[in-house]
Amino acid sequence: MGEGEAPVTGQRGTRQRRAVSQVLDANDDFRSAQDIHDQLRQAGDKVGLATVYRTLQAMAGTGELDVVKTDTGQAVYRRCREEGHHHHLVCRECGAAVEVTGPSFEKWADQLARDHGYADVEHRLELFGLCPACQAG
Amino acid sequence: MGEGEAPVTGQRGTRQRRAVSQVLDANDDFRSAQDIHDQLRQAGDKVGLATVYRTLQAMAGTGELDVVKTDTGQAVYRRCREEGHHHHLVCRECGAAVEVTGPSFEKWADQLARDHGYADVEHRLELFGLCPACQAG
DNA sequence: TTATCTGCAAACATTTTGCAGCGAG
DNA sequence: CTCGCTGCAAAATGTTTGCAGATAA
Numbered sequence: 001m002g003e004g005e006a007p008v009t010g011q012r013g014t015r016q017r018r019a020v021s022q023v024l025d026a027n028d029d030f031r032s033a034q035d036i037h038d039q040l041r042q043a044g045d046k047v048g049l050a051t052v053y054r055t056l057q058a059m060a061g062t063g064e065l066d067v068v069k070t071d072t073g074q075a076v077y078r079r080c081r082e083e084g085h086h087h088h089l090v091c092r093e094c095g096a097a098v099e100v101t102g103p104s105f106e107k108w109a110d111q112l113a114r115d116h117g118y119a120d121v122e123h124r125l126e127l128f129g130l131c132p133a134c135q136a137g
Numbered sequence: 138m139g140e141g142e143a144p145v146t147g148q149r150g151t152r153q154r155r156a157v158s159q160v161l162d163a164n165d166d167f168r169s170a171q172d173i174h175d176q177l178r179q180a181g182d183k184v185g186l187a188t189v190y191r192t193l194q195a196m197a198g199t200g201e202l203d204v205v206k207t208d209t210g211q212a213v214y215r216r217c218r219e220e221g222h223h224h225h226l227v228c229r230e231c232g233a234a235v236e237v238t239g240p241s242f243e244k245w246a247d248q249l250a251r252d253h254g255y256a257d258v259e260h261r262l263e264l265f266g267l268c269p270a271c272q273a274g
Numbered sequence: 275t276t277a278t279c280t281g282c283a284a285a286c287a288t289t290t291t292g293c294a295g296c297g298a299g
Numbered sequence: 300c301t302c303g304c305t306g307c308a309a310a311a312t313g314t315t316t317g318c319a320g321a322t323a324a
Binding site for chain 1 (some may be wrong): 206210226228235237239241242245246249250253254255256257258259260261262263264265266267268269272
């Protein structure tokens with residue numbers, strides 16, 4: 001009795017899940033759900049688009065994935081490297097990204113919020129540019 | 138001869154445009170295109186939704202409007218106060234916003250880009266929180 | 275007059291959801 | 300066996316676009 005509520009961690013090890021995870025491992029850059037879906041099909045793994053969305057969402061929820069919204073509002077994902085709070089410098093050409101942290105920036109933001117009496121402040125910071133490789137190309 | 142290409146500035150003074158402009162003047166906070174459309178209808182001004190979108194887009198293009206993308210990717214607008222580059226501390230409850238600039242932050246961002254060899258870097262920074270008024274409520 | 279603007283509805287792109295069936299544990 | 304996962308297709312969102320007719324200059 002009292003097995004209690006299902007552990008939030010309760011994810012089943014399905015083929016589809018594994019396939020998505022694998023694609024994420026294989027890519028060093030940010031990809032959209034649809035990109036990942038295409039890549040999956042090309043590799044011969046048949047996975048529904050909805051499932052890709054659901055899986056990415058689930059993984060992002062546990063913090064194992066980083067999500068960035070592009071210019072057009074599209075969400076792009078990649079496996080998270082650094083724990084904790086950080087931002088990304090993303091190449092707008094190829095999706096390659098560097099994770100960055102800025103203690104001084106964080107402090108500035110906090111101070112700013114305090115100065116204006118805003119509570120519960122969070123920020124979204126994205127940096128977009130051309131990576132060295134894409135400049136050369 | 139040579140009237141030349143039409144001046145980019147060629148905007149006609151239509152009732153609809155004026156109505157949208159008026160709503161923007163009346164609001165001190167960020168509103169979505171649809172919000173503005175609703176507000177317009179309530180005020181008795183019949184303006185098509187597409188026209189609202191087109192107008193807002195045009196105004197944003199000339200720099201007379203600030204645009205911020207919310208969490209959900211929705212675009213929200215308000216008349217721009219400060220010229221030049223700045224960011225916003227927006228109340229996630231009521232849309233009230235403070236415009237902020239951060240020279241130290243800008244410098245940090247530039248340096249970061251340089252350190253990683255990224256060119257043509259731009260950043261998007263939004264701060265979301267609860268404004269003093271909404272905390273009280 | 276005439277180029278621009280407007281309104282409508284249909285097109286779009288991305289993401290979410292309902293539901294019957296499959297499959298991991 | 301069960302309950303969560305999956306696939307499909309349909310729905311939902313928010314925004315854009317094509318086109319015929321209205322309108323500012």
